[in-house]
Amino acid sequence: MEQALSSARKAPPKGFDTGRMLSVFWQITKAGLVLAFLGWLIWRGIDAMDYRWQWFRVQPFFYRVIDGEIIWGPLVRGLIMTLQIASIAGVLAVLIGFVTALARMSGSFAGRIIATVYLEAIRNTPLLVQLFLVYFVLAPIIGLDRFWAGVLCLALFEGSFAAEIIRGGLRGVDRGQYEAADAVGMSTADKYRYIIIPQSLPLILPPLTGLLISTIKHSAIVSVIALAELTTQGLNLVSNTFMAFEVWFIVAGMYLALTVTLSFAVTLFEWYLNKSDR
Amino acid sequence: MTETSERPLVEISGLCKWYGEFSALYDINMNVARGEKVVICGPSGSGKSTLIRCINQLEEHQQGTLLVDGKEVRPGMKGIEQIRRDVGMVFQSFNLFPHMTVLDNLVLGPVRNLGMSRTKARELAMGYLEKVRIAEQAGKYPPQLSGGQQQRVAIARALCMQPKIMLFDEPTSALDPEMIAGVLDVMEALARDGMTMIVVTHEMGFARRVADRVVFMDEGEIVEVATPEEFFTAPKTDRAAQFLSQLLAH
Ligand SMILES: Nc1ncnc2c1ncn2[C@@H]1O[C@H](COP(=O)(O)OP(=O)(O)O)[C@@H](O)[C@H]1O
Ligand SMILES: [Mg+2]
Numbered sequence: 001m002e003q004a005l006s007s008a009r010k011a012p013p014k015g016f017d018t019g020r021m022l023s024v025f026w027q028i029t030k031a032g033l034v035l036a037f038l039g040w041l042i043w044r045g046i047d048a049m050d051y052r053w054q055w056f057r058v059q060p061f062f063y064r065v066i067d068g069e070i071i072w073g074p075l076v077r078g079l080i081m082t083l084q085i086a087s088i089a090g091v092l093a094v095l096i097g098f099v100t101a102l103a104r105m106s107g108s109f110a111g112r113i114i115a116t117v118y119l120e121a122i123r124n125t126p127l128l129v130q131l132f133l134v135y136f137v138l139a140p141i142i143g144l145d146r147f148w149a150g151v152l153c154l155a156l157f158e159g160s161f162a163a164e165i166i167r168g169g170l171r172g173v174d175r176g177q178y179e180a181a182d183a184v185g186m187s188t189a190d191k192y193r194y195i196i197i198p199q200s201l202p203l204i205l206p207p208l209t210g211l212l213i214s215t216i217k218h219s220a221i222v223s224v225i226a227l228a229e230l231t232t233q234g235l236n237l238v239s240n241t242f243m244a245f246e247v248w249f250i251v252a253g254m255y256l257a258l259t260v261t262l263s264f265a266v267t268l269f270e271w272y273l274n275k276s277d278r
Numbered sequence: 279m280t281e282t283s284e285r286p287l288v289e290i291s292g293l294c295k296w297y298g299e300f301s302a303l304y305d306i307n308m309n310v311a312r313g314e315k316v317v318i319c320g321p322s323g324s325g326k327s328t329l330i331r332c333i334n335q336l337e338e339h340q341q342g343t344l345l346v347d348g349k350e351v352r353p354g355m356k357g358i359e360q361i362r363r364d365v366g367m368v369f370q371s372f373n374l375f376p377h378m379t380v381l382d383n384l385v386l387g388p389v390r391n392l393g394m395s396r397t398k399a400r401e402l403a404m405g406y407l408e409k410v411r412i413a414e415q416a417g418k419y420p421p422q423l424s425g426g427q428q429q430r431v432a433i434a435r436a437l438c439m440q441p442k443i444m445l446f447d448e449p450t451s452a453l454d455p456e457m458i459a460g461v462l463d464v465m466e467a468l469a470r471d472g473m474t475m476i477v478v479t480h481e482m483g484f485a486r487r488v489a490d491r492v493v494f495m496d497e498g499e500i501v502e503v504a505t506p507e508e509f510f511t512a513p514k515t516d517r518a519a520q521f522l523s524q525l526l527a528h
Binding site for chain 2: 107174176177179180181182183184185186187190194195198199
């Protein structure tokens with residue numbers, strides 16, 4: 001009797017949950033109906049405007065084949081530039097974030113003041129103004145070109161958010177871990193390197209990857225200093241071809257493809273991390 | 279030569295500490311000789327933890343002087359790591375590094391702080407794991423062990439730094455009753471080996487068997503210092519008597 005009970009308890013409920021499946025199905029249908037309605041509205045609107053679609057002209061925006069050689073078009077070159085800007089800015093932002101977070105938590109008074117001033121300045125001024133400041137004021141002084149001005153500005157901006165994420169993660173590690181590391185006489189650097197940072201990564205990584213995805217989106221802002229990334233290329237194409245609808249749909253679709261792919265990769269990675277935890 | 283070895287290992291005089299307006303320690307005077315075993319007891323909140331945590335500067339004192347092995351320990355001082363390497367500490371909540379194996383918990387300190395080779399540190403670590411009778415768990419992660427096992431690992435981790443003194447802050451009060459004896463056995467063996475120890479504990483049996491002196495604290499002050507025999511059978515102060523009767527009632 002007792003045997004039967006305990007073995008029955010061990011088994012999780014099996015079988016198909018029809019109620020749950022139906023409710024998921026209904027949710028999907030509802031979303032589909034809303035999207036279809038919105039699509040129909042847009043299509044009607046465009047129809048009423050008498051817009052002349054010229055989708056047949058877009059292929060050279062991506063690539064052309066001349067003498068059997070592929071020449072990349074503006075959109076692909078823009079995409080590559082966007083990836084370059086976002087990845088370099090992303091790496092710098094994480095570095096800035098770590099330095100700022102550690103400075104804020106450190107015993108050094110000067111470190112705390114500098115970190116706080118940086119965070120407040122970035123958070124309380126518009127990103128566009130920061131970009132102009134870096135590009136028109138800072139860049140000529142320290143001799144930065146357009147590319148690095150854009151990257152630096154973006155990195156400083158995202159870095160302020162990274163700092164908060166990282167600080168939250170570091171503070172999330174139990175106080176006893178800091179004390180145990182101190183008690184065995186570890187240096188501050190070793191304490192963070194071997195004890196605190198490894199334990200805070202599970203807390204830091206998910207929001208940090210979210211931040212890297214925003215960096216891709218925010219990188220569009222550097223189009224105002226005419227850095228030839230995806231949005232700039234879109235602007236140029238529109239002014240040359242007047243195909244605003246096609247171009248902006250494509251550009252939006254490319255950003256979406258990029259960010260969705262990254263999110264998916266991150267989800268897979270987290271799933272893998274969780275699995276190896278067990 | 280003889281003078282340095284006769285000098286107390288820990289010298290505390292006029293030590294005071296405040297948390298804001300609250301006086302957590304007041305005018306603490308206490309020396310601990312080499313090889314001596316001191317048990318500190320007293321009601322909860324009487325400043326026992328604060329006192330021993332001042333010795334390795336997990337807490338900073340504000341007044342008084344504190345010397346460990348003749349070296350002055352000052353709040354915010356440079357090189358506090360050097361002093362901490364000579365002072366092992368065992369916490370109530372173990373505080374093992376959960377993301378490292380038991381062996382790596384032990385090896386990290388000697389390799390990074392004493393400049394020992396990994397091979398040598400492993401040998402040393404396995405030796406101490408034998409001593410605390412837990413060598414077969416070397417490859418496991420701390421969360422996989424019982425509380426008693428974790429605490430014994432924590433003791434071994436502190437010993438791996440080859441400290442001159444060991445501080446214990448209620449090492450058995452977070453343990454299930456059946457785990458306590460194993461940890462106390464390890465501590466008694468350590469005492470027999472001649473280690474200098476300051477132990478915050480309410481384990482009277484342990485205190486009687488091991489302690490050279492019992493220090494009774496209340497409200498941030500040292501109220502009474504006596505041999506365990508004297509203290510447990512005939513406390514001199516009312517406060518100590520009251521504390522002991524409460525302890526026995528449980
Ligand atoms: N970080 C802190 N901030 C404020 N008060 C504290 C802090 N740490 C300890 N205290 C207070 O100091 C007193 C002594 O604490 P503690 O040394 O932990 O006592 P014990 O270990 O004897 O129980 C307690 O009243 C406690 O509330
Ligand atoms: Mg305490």
